[in-house]
Amino acid sequence: MARNWVLHRVCDTPPFMTAEDLSTATPYRLSVFHQSLKFIFLVRVTSLPAGLYHDLRSSRPESVPDRLRNALLSGDYMDSGFVDEYLEIVDEVSWRIGGYPRECVKVWRSLREAVALVTGQQIDVDAPKDVVIEDATPIFRFVDLPPSIKTRIYQICLRRGRVSVGDWSTYSVPTTLKRRTEYEVDVGDSRVVRKRTTYTCRLLGSGTWPIVALFQVNRSVGEEAATIFYGENQFRFLGTAKSTLAFLHDRMPRLRYIRNMSMRFCTDASIKFKGCYNITGSIPPAPRTFIGAWRRIFNALVHTTPGLKAFELLIDKDFWWHAPWYNGAEAVFTTPALGEPHGIRHYEGARNFLQHVARLAEVEIRLTIDETEEDEERGTVRRELDALMRAAAATRPWLALDEYPACTCGRRLLLSESCIWDKYEAWRRPR
Ligand SMILES: [Zn+2]
Structure with missing residues (x-):
């Protein structure tokens, strides 16, 4: 199985990862992460428009960041505060669970890029978005x-x-x-x-x-x-x-x-x-x-x-x-x-x-x-x-x-x- 799990809290993730920063997680663990994240987000979020809230409630947990991004890029929502709330909760959940799925690095990066596009801001370079995965696991042939x-x-x-x-x-x-x-x-x-x-x-x-x-x-x-x-x-x-x-x-x-x-x-x-x-x-x-x-x-x-x-x-x-x-x-x-x-x-x-x-x-x-x-x-x-x-x-x-x-x-x-x-x-x- 590929190394699909980052062993850090999101805000503590080093900009360059090696094999020591990664491990392998079961599909069950990945699912627990996504479900916890969705549940906590929907309970705590305060700035989410009602229509989007109902949409997210019925969607698959893994698809939440994509739906937030599409909502932002649709131009229907002038405020992007719900994305900031989402990313804060992402950080907290990664800390509570002891890491996060490697596949999320790209998804969250594109979410930040969407925010930057809508608000005209520069992307925060310190965030884990700039992580470059260097999987040093040697393949023996x-x-x-x-x-x-x-x-x-x-x-x-x-x-x-x-x-x-x-x-x-x-x-x-x-x-x-x-x-x-x-x-x-x-x-x-x-x-x-x-x-x-x-x-x-x-x-x-x-x-x-x-x-x-x-x-x-x-x-x-x-x-x-x-x-x-x-x-x-x-x-x-x-x-x-x-x-x-x-x-x-x-x-x-x-x-x-x-x-x-x-x-x-x-x-x-x-x-x-x-x-x-x-x-x-x-x-x-x-x-x-x-x-x-x-x-x-x-x-x-x-x-x-x-x-x-x-x-x-x-x-x-x-x-x-x-x-x-x-x-x-x-x-x-x-x-x-x-x-x-x-x-x-x-x-x-x-x-x-x-x-x-x-x-x-x-x-x-x-x-x-x-x-x-x-x-x-x-x-x-x-x-x-x-x-x-x-x-x-x-x-x-x-x-x-x-x-x-x-x-x-x-x-x-x-x-x-x-x-x-x-x-x-x-x-x-x-x-
Ligand atoms: Zn012969």
Whole structure:
């Protein structure tokens, strides 16, 4: 509620008021003031013409000063003594009640001006009419804070180090996750059994969940918050490639802020889909990565993440069973369908999963393979492969700025029907 009450007797009101001279009064208190003033005035006044007296008796208390003013300006009354009486009673009532409504300052001033006009007098400059209200109550606006302070607040609310993304459980998608893009995963021993699920984001380790509600405040706060959340956390994609792709699809406009990512490629054919069973547990190893989803991830990343600086590729130890590492890093890097199941048909020259990662131009690529550094030979191949991928990435054209990616499917819930799965890459041609 606005500060609508002056805390002084009228004659004691300082010419300049600050917040200390004002307070807030209820409508009831304002009403008591106006009614008391009208009642005392009508009881005591001696110079009020009879017609005006009857008019005021039937009028609303708040309208009395306006009616007195109109009566004066009408020219029907030569004597303005009743206004002097009224203003004396105003002063007394403000003293008895402990203040007066702030809105009256203007009304009484115009009443005095009317008297001056009719009688040709100068306005009394000492009266509270000349009060200038300076309401010093500061209004706090978050958006007016200096950028450095806002950034610090965003960091406290949103910077957590690592955000991990994995799959939700096989069997049900909680209603809180219903707005996320869903996808089907193979479960059980047969590829025929498919379950619909979605991804989940976790903070593994300590720390409270980032206050992502900041994204909803307004457009400018949302964008500023997004630069911190996506730019200053590492996003670790540890589940299926479809979970990664669904995450990217839901955040297409904000992917440009992402700077640091890590992603797991699984080659172990024996792992069954588990999903995440509870909110605090770590993200379990996912089944063998589906190259079709992997390819789409990098199709998206090379066009949507101009801010990406670091990318860590995590591979399970089964990788060594699939890779001809004894022939050297170059042989591994150029092996077609590396780590994929046998029998899948590829078009001529299709990239293997390492070559897809090496499409990330000017990104610091780091390769981590489970249980490798203990083995000297494999450790050497790992380091050579790492260097090879960086060298390949360095030769790639910088693509991230040549398109204007945006979701064109209206976030259809099923990944296989969404724009990011579309083979013509509909998200690169926003409507
Ligand atoms: Zn879409």
